[in-house]
Amino acid sequence: MKCEGGALRLMRRSVRSRLLMAFTAGTVLVLVLGLSVLYVALARQLSGALDADLAGRGGDLTVDVRTGDFTAVSRDPMAQVFAADGTVVAGSAELDGRRLLNGDEVRAVHDIVLVSRDLPLGYHGKPLRVRLWSQPVGTSGMVLTVGIAATSVDRASDRQFEALLLAAPFLVAALVVLGWFLIRAALRPVDALTRQAAAISQLDSIQRLPVVHGDDEIARLAATLDSMLARLAVAFTRERAFVDDASHELRTPVTVLRGEIDLALAALDDRGEVEQSLLAARSQVDRLTRLAEDLLLLARERAGSLVVQREPVDLTDLTAAEAATLGPVTDLRIEVHGEPVVVEADPDRLRQVLTNLAANSAAAGAATARVQIAAGRDTASVTWADDGPGFPPDLVDSAFERFVRGDAARTTSGAGLGLSIVRAIVTAHGGTVELRNDASTGGAVVTIELPPA
Incomplete structure (x- = not known):
């Protein structure tokens, strides 16, 4: 249980440890499979060489047996010729009367047959692993059998297995060490990022994460x-x-x-x-x-929770009515132009937009504001233009930010939230708002676009 707990703690410890363990397991699996395939391939190659030697000897002896010459058979280290009934016609002197095949096995040979078996051909009749090649000779039913001891092949296979078994741990160790260095090098930027991120204690810190080169x-x-x-x-x-x-x-x-x-x-x-x-x-x-x-x-x-109550609103009528109310309060002469344009909007919020625009123009010192209402194919627009000094060039890009005010407006009681509220309300309606300075008059121009009804 302690070993399992230690392994779990190691796996939870770091990505490097988990990657190394996965790499080690994968390496061992692939190496075992690779060495197994190599061992099987080498064993088959040795067996193939042995069978090729037997086939060559058998082919040479077959030619002599067909001519009735058994001299080469008797001189071969392990060969016998059997009659159709299984009796030995001729054989190697070294076999000393011991049979390579019995009668049933002789009668079962109808084509070239390769088998491996243990025969009492060793020292003092001990079992010996041999490889036998058998083939019918002529039409009389004779069978030629040629054999060779397979002990050399077995010993070679055993030596190969031992060599592979000894080399496997060293190969695994070498690959694991190499994998460790590769994983360490790959994760070194992550360590640097982690240390630098831990050193950044405040969001407004000028410190930044280190640059990692490359495109990975x-x-x-x-x-x-x-x-x-x-x-x-x-x-x-x-x-x-x-x-x-x-x-x-x-x-x-x-x-x-x-x-x-x-x-x-x-x-x-x-x-x-x-x-x-x-x-x-x-x-x-x-x-x-x-x-x-x-x-x-x-x-x-x-927070995305600004709710607007939508209903059909005629922008021109609403703007004209609001201009009549705002004019005396702000000392602005507000001119409204345009054809009737209906949108789905919150009339109270639109009045708040117009109030803020009028207050902004009045705070800037404008005397007249011209409101142009138009209907496009995809939008309904309200353009508010005044004859004031316009937006300061350094505030054009930030005028919609909260608490942003021009120098003239800072002398008033405004908080610098008017245009921020204008943008918030227009955005809640699904519209857009832009501001600029008129190139000819220099006054401020605010353009609002709203979806049509």
Whole structure:
């Protein structure tokens, strides 16, 4: 039981150990099969050489026997000629009257027959392993039998078996050592990757995995893991920046709110001062509420759980109605152009998109916003263009990120989430949103495309 437990622990220990054990088992199996095939092939080759010698002697003696000359038979070390009834007609002097075949065996020979058997032809009549070649001679029924001792072949086969048996452990050991070095060399990059990965303690660390040269599986794995670490580092940096920005945005209204409450407490006997402080505190509470709702919306969008209630909506009518409401609030002159275009969308979410676009234009200092609504073959588009200064060139690519604001907008109370919410809502509707600066006027242009109804 202890041996089995140790083997299991060894197999669970490392990939290198498991590969070495599998390689060793496979090597032993293949080597045993290979040596067995080699032994059988060598044995057959020796037996074939023995049979070829017998066939050659038998062919020569057959010619003499057919002419009635038995002299060559008597001189052969192991040969006999039998009559049809099984009696010995002639034979080798060395046999000294001992038979190679009995009567039944002689009568059973009708063609060339090769057999191996033990005959009492050894020293003092001891059994001797011989190989016999028999063939009918002429039409009288005579049979010629030629034999040869097979002990030399058996001894050669035994020596070959012993040699292969002795060489097998050395071959296995040599192949296992070679396999160990090959496995170690193949897994060396994995060890380096493991050590470096263990040394990377933070996702935002500048350390990266070592480069594995080549185009094999391990090299591709290393490149994939390194790219994954880079993406995780970018995501971690963005999340940490988000937390920092959110903390900053929350700290300001909380600080103002606390200050207004302290002022109200200090002026309890002055109704006007208390009322003014409470109104200011309520405005900060509203700001905190909007910020919390915006963050919740973005969190739902990132989690894929932002739900939109779809119903037929005329984009032109909705935009015109919302423009009439937003104009006085933002001091923007909003012009709406386009034919009626119906989409399946959430009207409340679309109003939120228009509100954020108007707030963004107003914060940038624009006086007029032009909204163009058009229906294409595959999409319905809403193009919002204002006459403001446009997006700063360094913010065009990152304007949809959370808490990103231009210099002019940083003086306002906005949190830099407006365009992020616009993209989140449009994406939830299955649409796309792009922004650019108008080449002629320099103003900001935001283009929204939504699936048609």
